[in-house]
Amino acid sequence: MDIDSKTANQKICFVLPTYNEEENIENIIELIIQESHNQSKSVFSILVVDDNSSDQTQDIVERVIDSANNVYLISGQKKGLGDAYKRGFVFALDSLEADVIFQMDADGQHDTALIPQFLNAIEEGRDVVIGSRYVAGGSMPDFSMFRLLISKIGNLLVRYIGGAIHIKDCTSGYRAIKTSYLKDLNFGYLSTRGYSFQSSLICDLAWRGADILEIPIAFTSRKGGDSKLSFRDQIEFLLNIPKLGFRNMEDFIKYSLVGFLGVGVNLGVYTILTRYFNFSEIVAPLVSIECALILNFFLHNFWTFGNRSTQSRIRVRFLKFHLVSGFAAVINYLVFLSLFLIFGLYDILANLTGIAVAAVFNYLINSNWTWKNNK
Ligand SMILES: Nc1nc2c(ncn2[C@@H]2O[C@H](COP(=O)(O)OP(=O)(O)OP(=O)(O)O)[C@@H](O)[C@H]2O)c(=O)[nH]1
Ligand SMILES: [Mg+2]
The missing domain is CATH 3.90.550.10 (Spore Coat Polysaccharide Biosynthesis Protein SpsA; Chain A)
Incomplete structure (x- = not known):
């Protein structure tokens, strides 16, 4: 036709x-x-x-x-x-x-x-x-x-x-x-x-x-x-903005909840491996980080971004997610170093800022690349 x-x-x-x-x-x-x-x-x-x-x-x-x-x-x-x-x-x-x-x-x-x-x-x-x-x-x-x-x-x-x-x-x-x-x-x-x-x-x-x-x-x-x-319309317009913001942020809020769960899993697996299975402090973090990444990936795939129509194969998404997480870790580290060494910020605060910047980066890239909505 x-x-x-x-x-x-x-x-x-x-x-x-x-x-x-x-x-x-x-x-x-x-x-x-x-x-x-x-x-x-x-x-x-x-x-x-x-x-x-x-x-x-x-x-x-x-x-x-x-x-x-x-x-x-x-x-x-x-x-x-x-x-x-x-x-x-x-x-x-x-x-x-x-x-x-x-x-x-x-x-x-x-x-x-x-x-x-x-x-x-x-x-x-x-x-x-x-x-x-x-x-x-x-x-x-x-x-x-x-x-x-x-x-x-x-x-x-x-x-x-x-x-x-x-x-x-x-x-x-x-x-x-x-x-x-x-x-x-x-x-x-x-x-x-x-x-x-x-x-x-x-x-x-x-x-x-x-x-x-x-x-x-x-x-x-x-x-x-x-x-x-009327004026009432203007007021309702303003009151409606936070509602739009919340709906717009829904994915980010879900993403953050999954992220927090990942931190818990990371710490939990690390503790079990080092306390009960005699893993060294060098190897245990690698396993616990990967466990958290795998859990986060599947939760994002089926919950956070579950209603998106993403065209790439799941294994491609899995690789992209790992790549983005690696970059986010580097960003976290660089932000921490610059705030701590150059600006002399209190180390915990510098690290928290690094985590926040990396989390936003992580979300934006995964949302727009790994789970890009093709609809
Ligand atoms: N059915 C219905 N129509 C409405 C209502 N409020 C506004 N309209 C219509 O919606 C259209 C837009 O409203 P306007 O008053 O022109 O709003 P506006 O264009 O922002 O304001 P102006 O520039 O002053 O014209 C017009 O055709 C109105 O008649 C309503 O409560 N019910
Ligand atoms: Mg008009």
Whole structure:
């Protein structure tokens, strides 16, 4: 099957969350419909997820539905943007059987003329395309320095604590996502509001190995009406950062626990060999270190990194793990020596620092090389 026939007639669903968007909703639907006329390979649908707006939003959408195909409306209690998206995704997956879902604000801030660029990138094999304000060519021309600063700081926190360093814009609301990546999404975990929903979702996609591309957008001010995202959304965004950090650090925490167990096994085997089997102090450490390494390897393989899809053979991983451990020991020793001899640090503290640096090195290399996730 060639690419053309594979992507022919793929179903693209635009999920537009709305709350009191009577000034904007008709216009954005029209713009998307205009774009659909230029797309021969795709069938577009538009799903408005309205949370019982108190203005005319729903009446307007219902009027549009009477005259246009493939426009849908679902409504519900207002529980935040994340909850609205969650309901929208479920409808788009189950009822519309979408292949690609677009997230887009309904207030005209996202330029529909860029839709073909998103679709081209998806066709070229990307799993997620983000309309990004922070890659070269992207901008927020109408926003105050203050809002820009808040947005940038928020993005930095998500990137570095949430483990999505390579993604410049983690809170953008303009994205195209292949639904294969949404089908096994843990929606319960993502059920958060506003910006925190957007950042949780993109981190989840990044952790699961989605191929993500950012294309530049100019994020202008909304065409009409008022902003819906509140101070409460900002607070929840901040409270959500540690949660992202914990989930991002889960492997490292498991790795460290196994490491501590390894130290115990090393000491235990050494004590038994020297006290009960008359091993010399020269040979006993070699055996006890190897016992700890073997135990650690199997625990990492089946527990710490057990859910990764690593392509290399287990014996190759076993060798790599030993190699990395050897390097880590050298790093431990060099850090200890330099801190102790050059900086005159108390020897136990110097050794502890050496152990910590070596442990981080050990984790990073094993995580990204020995057990590289190929999914
Ligand atoms: N269904 C639903 N939609 C929401 C909710 N909160 C916000 N929205 C919609 O989500 C989109 C993004 O919200 P905006 O208020 O535009 O947020 P923003 O773009 O960060 O803020 P502005 O730049 O001021 O527009 C808009 O289409 C809103 O109508 C909600 O609780 N439920
Ligand atoms: Mg907006």
